[in-house]
Amino acid sequence: MQAFYKITFMKDVFKIQTAFFLPLGRRIVAVGLILCWFVLELWRGEPVWMFITGAAALYCIYQFLIVFDADAVGAELDKEDTE
DSSP states (O other): OHHHHHHHHHHTTTOOOOGGGOSHHHHHHHHHHHHHHHHHHHHHTOHHHHHHHHHHHHHHIIIIIISOOHHHHHHHHHHHHHO
16 A cells, blocks of 8 residues: 555645746746756756756756646646535
8 A cells, every 4th residue: 555655645745836936927936946957057057967967957948938728727726615
């Protein structure tokens, strides 16, 4: 039973389309902070952290600014409230 719990917990690790990010401003700030961190690592010449922050920035840009579905997140939030 414990192994099943770990699998269901890990399923939502990369799910960042949550109710906290419904306002566009929060999504822009999150992407901006990660991009600033990427630029800092670029300036410092740290290739490992450049790769990590660059990948995180691209993932957040894709999730928050390209495919973010506020209606689906709102519907999921409403469904949780009714349960």
